[in-house]
Amino acid sequence: MNTKLVKCVRVAIGVVALAVAGMAQAWEPTKTVEFIVPAGTGGGADQMARIVQSIVAKHNLMKQSMVVVNKGGGAGAEGFLDLKGAKGDPHKIIITLSNLFTTPLATGVPFNWRDLTPVQMMALDQFVLWVNAETPYKTSKDFINAAKARSGDQLKRFKMAGTGSKQEDQIITVAIEQQTGIKFTYIPFKGGGDVAVQLVGKHADSTVNNPIEAVAQWRAGKLRPLCVFDPKRIPYKAKVTDTMAWSDIPTCKEQGLDVDYLMLRGIFMASGVSPDQVQYYIDLLKKVRETPEWKDFMEKGAFNQTALAGKEYADWVAKEEARHVMLMKAAGFIASGK
Amino acid sequence: MEEIQSLMQGFAIALSPKNVLLMFAGVILGVIIGVLPGLGGANGVAILLPLTFSMAQSPGGTTSAIILLSCIYWGALFGGAITSILFNIPGEPWSVATTFDGYPLAQKGRAGEALTAAFTSSFIGALVAVIMITFLSPVIARFALEFGPPEFFAVYLLTFCAFVGMSKEPPFKTIAAMMLGFALAAVGTDPVTGTLRLTFGQTHLLSGFDFLVAVIGLFGIGEILLTLEEGLEFRGTKAKMNMRVVLDTWKELPRYWLTSIRSSAVGCFMGIVPGGATPASFMSYGVARRFSKDGDRFGTGMVEGVVAPETAAHAAGTSALLPMLTLGVPGSPTAAVLLGGLLIWGLQPGPLLFVEQKDFVWGLIASMYLGNIAGLIVVLTCVPLFAAILRIPFAVVAPVIMVICAIGAYTVHNSIFDVWMMIVFGVIGYVFKKLNYPLAPLVLAIVLGDRAEASFRQAMLVSQGEMSIFFSTPLVGGLTGLALFLLLWPVVSAGLARMKRA
Numbered sequence: 001m002n003t004k005l006v007k008c009v010r011v012a013i014g015v016v017a018l019a020v021a022g023m024a025q026a027w028e029p030t031k032t033v034e035f036i037v038p039a040g041t042g043g044g045a046d047q048m049a050r051i052v053q054s055i056v057a058k059h060n061l062m063k064q065s066m067v068v069v070n071k072g073g074g075a076g077a078e079g080f081l082d083l084k085g086a087k088g089d090p091h092k093i094i095i096t097l098s099n100l101f102t103t104p105l106a107t108g109v110p111f112n113w114r115d116l117t118p119v120q121m122m123a124l125d126q127f128v129l130w131v132n133a134e135t136p137y138k139t140s141k142d143f144i145n146a147a148k149a150r151s152g153d154q155l156k157r158f159k160m161a162g163t164g165s166k167q168e169d170q171i172i173t174v175a176i177e178q179q180t181g182i183k184f185t186y187i188p189f190k191g192g193g194d195v196a197v198q199l200v201g202k203h204a205d206s207t208v209n210n211p212i213e214a215v216a217q218w219r220a221g222k223l224r225p226l227c228v229f230d231p232k233r234i235p236y237k238a239k240v241t242d243t244m245a246w247s248d249i250p251t252c253k254e255q256g257l258d259v260d261y262l263m264l265r266g267i268f269m270a271s272g273v274s275p276d277q278v279q280y281y282i283d284l285l286k287k288v289r290e291t292p293e294w295k296d297f298m299e300k301g302a303f304n305q306t307a308l309a310g311k312e313y314a315d316w317v318a319k320e321e322a323r324h325v326m327l328m329k330a331a332g333f334i335a336s337g338k
Numbered sequence: 339m340e341e342i343q344s345l346m347q348g349f350a351i352a353l354s355p356k357n358v359l360l361m362f363a364g365v366i367l368g369v370i371i372g373v374l375p376g377l378g379g380a381n382g383v384a385i386l387l388p389l390t391f392s393m394a395q396s397p398g399g400t401t402s403a404i405i406l407l408s409c410i411y412w413g414a415l416f417g418g419a420i421t422s423i424l425f426n427i428p429g430e431p432w433s434v435a436t437t438f439d440g441y442p443l444a445q446k447g448r449a450g451e452a453l454t455a456a457f458t459s460s461f462i463g464a465l466v467a468v469i470m471i472t473f474l475s476p477v478i479a480r481f482a483l484e485f486g487p488p489e490f491f492a493v494y495l496l497t498f499c500a501f502v503g504m505s506k507e508p509p510f511k512t513i514a515a516m517m518l519g520f521a522l523a524a525v526g527t528d529p530v531t532g533t534l535r536l537t538f539g540q541t542h543l544l545s546g547f548d549f550l551v552a553v554i555g556l557f558g559i560g561e562i563l564l565t566l567e568e569g570l571e572f573r574g575t576k577a578k579m580n581m582r583v584v585l586d587t588w589k590e591l592p593r594y595w596l597t598s599i600r601s602s603a604v605g606c607f608m609g610i611v612p613g614g615a616t617p618a619s620f621m622s623y624g625v626a627r628r629f630s631k632d633g634d635r636f637g638t639g640m641v642e643g644v645v646a647p648e649t650a651a652h653a654a655g656t657s658a659l660l661p662m663l664t665l666g667v668p669g670s671p672t673a674a675v676l677l678g679g680l681l682i683w684g685l686q687p688g689p690l691l692f693v694e695q696k697d698f699v700w701g702l703i704a705s706m707y708l709g710n711i712a713g714l715i716v717v718l719t720c721v722p723l724f725a726a727i728l729r730i731p732f733a734v735v736a737p738v739i740m741v742i743c744a745i746g747a748y749t750v751h752n753s754i755f756d757v758w759m760m761i762v763f764g765v766i767g768y769v770f771k772k773l774n775y776p777l778a779p780l781v782l783a784i785v786l787g788d789r790a791e792a793s794f795r796q797a798m799l800v801s802q803g804e805m806s807i808f809f810s811t812p813l814v815g816g817l818t819g820l821a822l823f824l825l826l827w828p829v830v831s832a833g834l835a836r837m838k839r840a
Contacts, residue, residue, distance in 0.1 A: 041384050041671065047678050050384075054391035054682070068384070069752060073545020074534055075527050078751075081541055107527075107534045109544070154802050165532030187487070187796050188530055193666045193677065200665075203486030203800075212681065216666050216688020293391075300684060335533065 027276040029064040029091055036094040038079030040072040043191060044125060044210060044301075045097045048265055051297050052095075052122075055288050062284060075099050075164065077109040084115045088272035093119065093281060098168040098263045100317075101324035106166040108335035113321060116268040118314045119278055120285045124262040124304040127172055127208045127229040128249060132199055133222055140226040140255045143206065144180055151182045160184040161195045161204035166333040168263050169195075171324070172208045172229060174331040175259045199223060210263075211302035215240065227252035229261045234302050246302045262304055264320065266313065282309050341473055348700030351401055352708055360406045361705065365713045368413015369720075372429050373421055375554045375746035379414035379430065380671040383407050387679050394683040401701035407679060408659070408702065409709040411672050412464070415615070415655045416717045419456040419648060420724055423449060425739055427558035431549055432615035432651040434781055435623040437557060439636060439643025446639050450583035450725040451590075454718065458591060459598060459645040461714045463653035466602040467609065468706045471660050475692070478657075479664035482610050487796035488807045492817035493608070494790035497617040498782065499825035501624040506637070507776045515775050519783025522547045529792040530799070542755040549785045551747045555760040556777055558743045560767025562736055583725075584718055587641075594645045597626050601646045605653025612661045614670050615654040616785050620778075622650030628827070656706060663687050663699065 035053060039045045049068045056062050071079035076099040083094050100113050129140060137143040147158040162169025165188040173186050187204060189195050192213030198204045199214075200222045207214070208229070217223040219241050227250050228234055234246040252259055267285060269278060288294055289307060298305055308316055328334055351357070371382035390403035418430030423440035436456060443452035470478070485493075502512055525536040526546030537543040601622040608618035626646035627636040636643045658670045666687040668674035680687050685695055692699050727735070747760035770777055801807035809815040 041380055041675050041678065043678075047681055050387055050678065051391075051682055054388035057388055058392045068388075070384075071545075071751070073526065073751070074537070075532060077534075078541070078544050081544075106532050109534070159800060165528070165530055167532065185799055185802075187799050188532070188792075189796070190529075190792070191668075191674070193668065197483065197661075197665050197667045198486060201483035201486060213666075216686045216690065219686070220689035222689065296684065297682075300681075300686075333532075 027090070027274065027280050029062065029280070031091055032064055033062070033066045034092045035066050035068045036079045036083060036092060037068060037070045038072060038076030038094060038099060039070065039097060041070050044212065045095050045265065046070065048122065048297075049095045051294070052285070052288055055291050055293050056284070058293075059287070059291060061287050074109060075103045075107060075167070077103050077107060077111070080104075080111045080116075081109065083268070083270050084111050086270045089270050090273050090277040090280075092270055094268050095122070096264055096266055096268060097125075098171075098324070100264065100268075101321050102167050102171070102328065102333075105325065105328050106333050106335055113268070113317055115271055117271055117273055117278060118317055119267040119269055119281050119309070121264065121266040121306065121308040121313050121316065122285065122289070123265050123298060124306050125210050125265055126234060126302055126304055127168070127261055127263070128211060128214065129226040129229070129252065130196075130199060130207045130209055130214050130218075130223045131205065131226060132202055133224045134202075135205075135224075137224075137226065139250075140252055140257050143226055144182065144257065147182045147184070147205075148180070154185075157183055157185045158205040159203075160186050161189055161198045161207050162186060163190070163192050163195055164188055166328070166331075168261065169208050171327050171331065171333075172259065172261050174333075175261065175327060176257065178330060179257060179259050196223070211246065212300065215300075215302070225249045227255050227257065229259055230304060231260050234304070236299050236302055238299070264317070265303075266317070344696065344700045345472055345704060347697070348702075348704030349708075351398070351697060351701040352405060352704040357402055357405050357701075357705070358708075358712075360402055361409050361709050361712045362716070364406045364409025365413040365416075365709060365716050368410040368415075368713075369417035369420075369717060370413075371410065372414035372417020372419075374749075375421065375427055375429050375550065375558065375743060377746065377749050378550065378671070379411050380675050381749070382410050382414060383672055383675045383679070386410065387675065387682070390679065391682060398697070400683045400685060400695075401698050401705075403679070403683060404676070404698070404702050405705040405709070407676055408705060409712070411655070411676070412706075412709045412713045413716075414672070415464075415652050416457060416460055416713050418651075419460065419644075420453065420717075423452045423456060423644070424724060424727060425558065425735075426561040427739065427743065428553050431553065431785060432619045432655065433647075434553060434557070434616070434778070435619040435647035435651075436644055438623065438647075438778065439638075439640050441561075442637070442639030443641070443644065444728065448639070449728055450721055451587045451641060452644050453721045453724055454584045454587040455591060455641045455644045456648045457714060457717045457721070458588065459601075459649040460652040461710055462598055463602050463605050463649035463651070464656045464706070464710045467606050467653040467656035468703065468710070470606055470657065471706070472703055475660060475664060478610050478660060479689070482612070482661050482665060482667075484813055485611055487793050487800060488810065488814045489817065490611070490613075491790060491793035491797050492808060492814050492821065493611055493613050494617065494786050494793060496817055496821040496824070497613070497621045497786060498790070499821040500621045500628075501782055502779060503624070503628075503824045503827050506634070507774070511775050512779050515770070515777070516779040516783045519780040520787045522552070523784050523787025524791070526788075529788065530795045542753065545751065546788070547759065547784065548750050548756065549781075550750050551756045551759050552763050552784050553781060554743050554747050555763025556767035556770070556781065558739065559761060559764025560771060560777075562739060563764060563768040564771060565732065565736070580722055581719075584721055590641065591645070594642050597630065597642055597646050598649050600625060600629070601649035602653045605650035605655075606657045608650070609654035609657030610660060612658050612667065612670070612673075613654070614658065615651045617782075618654035619647035619651040620782050623647045624824075628824075656710075659702075659706075663691055663702075664689060 150156045196214045236246040394400045394403045418433035421427045421429045422433040422436040426441040428434045604622045662673045747756045808818045
């Protein structure tokens with residue numbers, strides 16, 4: 001490792017530490033911080049939490065240590081309820097995925113993001129429409145037309161494989177159905193890696209995998225990306241395969257499939273925490289996002305690097321919640337009694 | 339012979355002093371993790387993952403990092419057997435089947451033998467799997483792609499049938515135990531509709547009944563209750579405790595070569611598919627009982643009954659890394675965490691990993707050979723030490739076991755509720771034993787129930803409810819057919835025997 005860089009980082013940390021110390025009694029954690037992941041080990045949220053943990057440890061960004069705890073039961077309800085019950089506890093933070101919205105709606109478990117305190121949006125995860133590279137579909141138009149032709153017969157419908165049930169992958173599938181009038185057979189699997197391999201093995205016709213879940217198969221020429229469900233193209237211009245970069249994938253919108261969806265990767269705290277406690281984590285996460293490791297991770301996973309905090313973040317979450325209620329209502333995914 | 343050349347390069351990388359040190363450190367940590375029930379290999383690796391992050395930044399560091407983590411995994415595979423044999427408490431899910439004969443052996447004062455057999459066959463299972471990975475990885479990676487939902491269900495069905503068809507217990511008791519297991523496995527989130535079921539509004543039941551909590555209670559606590567009733571005595575006190583027992587057992591082991599080959603095959607198959615180490619150990623135990631000359635005496639303390647599940651578990655655990663590396667699909671929970679690690683280090687598991695990261699892949703494969711040798715050395719030298727634990731008076735050991743079990747159950751989800759569940763399961767285990775109901779089908783159903791259900795319902799979505807999908811291709815049809823054959827075998831063989839007599 002470059003010793004100059006280390007020195008620079010140390011000096012930088014020193015300066016920041018002095019600045020922080022200069023502020024009147026800024027809050028700092030007084031014991032180990034629990035970083036809750038409302039999902040199992042090995043998934044996207046878990047990876048991001050562990051990256052943050054290791055960056056914090058490596059650059060000495062916090063005096064206390066940080067531990068990652070997986071509480072994935074009940075589609076993440078276990079983790080959210082834990083934090084809901086920890087009112088005023090500043091030593092617990094949680095990373096969310098779309099199950100922040102979908103789990104309470106689909107299962108009726110009593111919690112809402114308003115039971116938590118929004119801290120910082122870390123990034124947004126992209127979704128891409130993938131098909132097997134041996135199929136003839138080159139654009140999403142080809143794909144939609146082929147799917148339409150087989151949509152009438154229940155047995156011959158295109159099979160869409162996805163992660164989980166009534167979660168982001170299925171919501172996108174339903175959004176496509178509503179937009180085009182086509183019917184898919186949605187098959188839920190446990191993890192994104194499984195989903196990608198089901199598509200390579202031709203047990204499914206398409207997926208809406210996150211970039212990081214399917215990129216290895218894309219580079220090996222097994223899968224083909226048709227379009228990305230972001231209103232704008234992915235900005236990363238470095239070649240991923242021999243001929244294509246992430247930025248070469250058209251948006252679904254430009255191909256006439258007007259569906260967009262991005263998944264929140266954001267940090268929340270329990271309710272009842274003080275503003276300077278929230279500010280501490282905002283500052284900490286800002287330092288995390290400035291490290292080269294974080295930037296590298298963002299590019300590898302082709303993340304959308306929108307990072308909001310404070311009121312802007314809360315507004316974004318509120319808007320997204322309304323959208324999920326609408327999408328899930330239309331799909332009939334809302335738990336009875338809700 | 340390009341593979342051999344690459345492998346030799348791999349050895350050169352893995353044999354650097356730093357990597358050898360990491361190897362032993364990893365194995366020892368892994369054994370400790372494996373011994374403690376609840377703290378599984380997946381947790382252990384996840385806890386240490388952040389440590390490897392800065393390690394992976396230096397040149398060649400990713401190889402060192404994966405060597406450390408995979409050696410923890412090997413260590414945990416070895417370590418799981420220790421408490422199964424000594425105390426009837428499986429340290430890891432895949433060592434449940436090891437208790438069936440391992441614990442009776444220990445009670446007869448043959449703990450040293452059982453441990454040696456377990457460790458040695460683990461090593462052989464791993465070795466077979468690594469050799470297969472070395473030479474056949476491209477072929478195997480393609481084979482794994484053949485597996486869609488119906489194929490997975492057929493594999494799980496095969497595991498159930500291989501185990502149940504061979505059971506000696508009255509079939510209705512077996513089915514009753516299994517059904518209870520399925521009911522417990524169904525608690526939590528429905529895998530296909532995503533709604534909650536059987537949780538009765540209880541937050542604690544959201545994540546369902548964890549298999550580890552059930553196993554710790556059913557086996558560990560249940561066993562202590564039984565021992566209490568029988569008069570506070572440990573029957574393993576005569577255990578020999580010198581190194582001779584290792585050599586003596588080695589002389590005996592070659593007799594079970596056929597079981598080893600069969601179990602390695604079962605293990606490799608289940609690892610690649612990927613079904614996982616736990617079903618592999620159950621299936622292998624069931625098959626061994628069926629085909630062994632001494633099949634009737636299985637469960638009373640047969641060395642062969644230790645060899646079969648341990649070989650298969652380790653072969654499956656090792657070969658589970660192959661689909662992870664070549665396809666990016668983890669074959670076990672621990673492999674899932676390792677996969678996350680690879681991504682964090684900036685490597686992309688997938689078809690190109692073998693091409694782009696030659697040093698990494700072959701360093702890892704070489705470390706599989708070396709790590710398992712290191713593991714075998716570590717655990718074998720400790721055999722007398724482990725066996726000596728049984729000489730400690732029961733009055734001292736029992737409370738310690740209780741505490742370890744409670745900590746283990748707590749660690750699974752950091753929840754005190756699980757400790758209460760463990761005690762409830764302990765009472766269930768005691769009642770089951772008193773009434774002569776088998777525990778194994780219950781455990782098997784808890785561990786595989788939800789996976790089998792998910793695959794079955796995915797298959798039903800694909801076929802729109804047509805059962806014929808389970809016979810639609812030669813592969814799935816063959817698996818289903820074999821499963822049904824194994825299930826009905828006792829009936830068929832009894833019928834044949836009667837016809838012969840007539």
